[in-house]
Amino acid sequence: MLGQESALRKRNSITKIHRKSMNNSILLKSFFAEVGSLSKFSGKFLSRFFIPPYEINELFKQCYVIGYKSLPLVGLTGFIMGLVLTMQLRPFMIDYGVESQLPAIVGIAIIREIGPVITSLIFAGKIGSSIGAELGSMKVTEQIDAMEVSGTNPFKYLVVSRVMAATLMLPVLAILSDAISLYGSYLGVNIKGDTNFNFFWIQVFDSLEFRDVLPAFIKTYFFGFAVGIIGCYKGYYSSKGTEGVGKSANSAVVVSSIMIFILDLLAVQITELLGFN
Amino acid sequence: MSEVNKNEYNHVSEETTVLEINHLYKSFGNNHVLIDFNLTLSKGQNIVVLGKSGSGKSVLIKCIIGLLKFDKGSIRIFSKEIRNLNATALDKIRAKVGFLFQSNALYDSMTVRENLEFPLRRHWIKLSQEKINEMVSQALTDVGLVHTIDMMPVELSGGMRKRIAIARTLILKPDIILYDEPTTGLDPITGREIINLMIEIKTKYNTASLIISHDMNCVKSASDLIIILLEGKCYATGNYQELKSNADPKVKQFFE
Numbered sequence: 001m002l003g004q005e006s007a008l009r010k011r012n013s014i015t016k017i018h019r020k021s022m023n024n025s026i027l028l029k030s031f032f033a034e035v036g037s038l039s040k041f042s043g044k045f046l047s048r049f050f051i052p053p054y055e056i057n058e059l060f061k062q063c064y065v066i067g068y069k070s071l072p073l074v075g076l077t078g079f080i081m082g083l084v085l086t087m088q089l090r091p092f093m094i095d096y097g098v099e100s101q102l103p104a105i106v107g108i109a110i111i112r113e114i115g116p117v118i119t120s121l122i123f124a125g126k127i128g129s130s131i132g133a134e135l136g137s138m139k140v141t142e143q144i145d146a147m148e149v150s151g152t153n154p155f156k157y158l159v160v161s162r163v164m165a166a167t168l169m170l171p172v173l174a175i176l177s178d179a180i181s182l183y184g185s186y187l188g189v190n191i192k193g194d195t196n197f198n199f200f201w202i203q204v205f206d207s208l209e210f211r212d213v214l215p216a217f218i219k220t221y222f223f224g225f226a227v228g229i230i231g232c233y234k235g236y237y238s239s240k241g242t243e244g245v246g247k248s249a250n251s252a253v254v255v256s257s258i259m260i261f262i263l264d265l266l267a268v269q270i271t272e273l274l275g276f277n
Numbered sequence: 278m279s280e281v282n283k284n285e286y287n288h289v290s291e292e293t294t295v296l297e298i299n300h301l302y303k304s305f306g307n308n309h310v311l312i313d314f315n316l317t318l319s320k321g322q323n324i325v326v327l328g329k330s331g332s333g334k335s336v337l338i339k340c341i342i343g344l345l346k347f348d349k350g351s352i353r354i355f356s357k358e359i360r361n362l363n364a365t366a367l368d369k370i371r372a373k374v375g376f377l378f379q380s381n382a383l384y385d386s387m388t389v390r391e392n393l394e395f396p397l398r399r400h401w402i403k404l405s406q407e408k409i410n411e412m413v414s415q416a417l418t419d420v421g422l423v424h425t426i427d428m429m430p431v432e433l434s435g436g437m438r439k440r441i442a443i444a445r446t447l448i449l450k451p452d453i454i455l456y457d458e459p460t461t462g463l464d465p466i467t468g469r470e471i472i473n474l475m476i477e478i479k480t481k482y483n484t485a486s487l488i489i490s491h492d493m494n495c496v497k498s499a500s501d502l503i504i505i506l507l508e509g510k511c512y513a514t515g516n517y518q519e520l521k522s523n524a525d526p527k528v529k530q531f532f533e
Contacts, residue, residue, distance in 0.1 A: 146382035150396035
């Protein structure tokens with residue numbers, strides 16, 4: 001009797017393990033299917049990008065919507081980031097007797113890493129979700145089909161223009177955000193200390209080198225492309241009605257945020273290899 | 278009975294035929310949506326395709342306009358087989374075929390004016406702004422909604438949105454209009470107005486229309502010919518009175 005029970009328990013646990021491994025393999029399969037599908041979508045973007053007609057008007061419109069309209073949010077978060085970073089660092093710098101190096105340290109941190117990454121994450125939250133939701137709702141309300149019937153290639157009109165606008169605008173936003181962050185930092189230094197405006201900026205720029213600025217600037221193009229293409233991909237293949245639109249917007253933000261970190265990691269490795277660090 | 282009627286109604290002069298569907302098949306995996314479907318639409322004729330929800334009516338018109346690819350058979354619009362057309366040639370055909378979507382598919386981010394201008398600018402890029410303004414005004418006059426020109430779609434009622442969608446369909450002066458369930462989701466009075474508008478359009482512009490519907494008021498008022506789509510096939514064909522008096526229980530269920 002006891003032997004039968006233990007055999008039954010053993011069989012149940014084997015079934016559970018089997019089911020778990022089955023679930024894992026399904027998850028893994030769907031992950032690779034998603035990666036494959038996204039790669040195919042990116043390939044389609046690259047192939048369509050060079051073929052006329054070029055949707056220049058739509059590109060300018062999207063640059064305005066994606067770039068200009070994101071500036072207040074990006075600027076505000078940049079300002080707070082610079083201010084808070086300076087205020088948090090100041091006590092430690094005083095403890096180590098290097099308070100005078102505060103502008104240089106903050107400058108390098110913001111320009112090299114924090115500025116581009118935080119700006120890109122804010123951008124992913126705002127633009128990734130809005131592109132995902134916009135294209136998703138267009139898909140479920142047949143607006144994309146209507147566009148196709150109206151003699152327009154919806155992929156070129158909607159996807160290529162948005163991805164290009166995101167790719168071009170994020171570096172600009174990152175530069176502006178860096179500048180605003182440094183201004184926040186200047187105010188942070190002056191809350192408890194007293195630094196001349198010109199002297200602060202001279203200290204910041206003296207500490208920066210070409211190898212600090214260029215890789216940070218270049219990687220924002222890739223971050224922008226990732227946010228644009230993932231947002232468009234999630235929206236363009238949205239399904240299951242309004243519920244699907246919400247899911248598209250949500251997963252666009254999650255996936256593009258993860259992608260930003262992965263690209264950042266790769267960028268560090270590549271700059272290391274190229275001798276920029 | 279169905280076969281006899283089909284042959285009788287399919288016998289239309291070649292000169293007036295604007296749309297011809299022969300032996301059309303469309304499946305989604307193991308789900309066979311259209312099986313050997315045939316249809317002939319002539320200039321100035323209104324055909325209603327009647328069927329239950331999920332019977333493949335919308336799939337049929339999406340195949341006609343090239344939004345879905347069909348598996349087998351042929352669809353000829355103005356004697357041109359659409360299966361073999363490239364994107365440019367297909368766009369030229371689409372400029373002559375209006376499509377009214379079930380959900381209206383008005384662009385939410387554009388005003389009514391921009392919604393109407395969109396197909397004009399895409400199909401006829403070389404039109405002057407004056408000509409575009411004139412055509413937009415004419416289309417809005419046809420549907421009685423000139424005052425909504427600078428409004429956003431979200432500010433309009435369901436019936437008004439449907440009318441604007443019809444105006445957008447009309448603006449290219451199509452020879453064929455495909456209506457995908459034009460009265461679905463509308464109250465009976467607004468539905469009646471939309472049906473009257475469809476009849477007016479046919480009378481004024483002599484367009485051929487293919488109407489997908491299961492609204493019997495629409496079927497009765499707007500049809501010259503009714504095709505009952507059942508189990509993917511063209512089950513019965515006839516005018517309203519003929520089909521209403523049909524003894525076949527599968528046909529009768531639509532008219533009870």
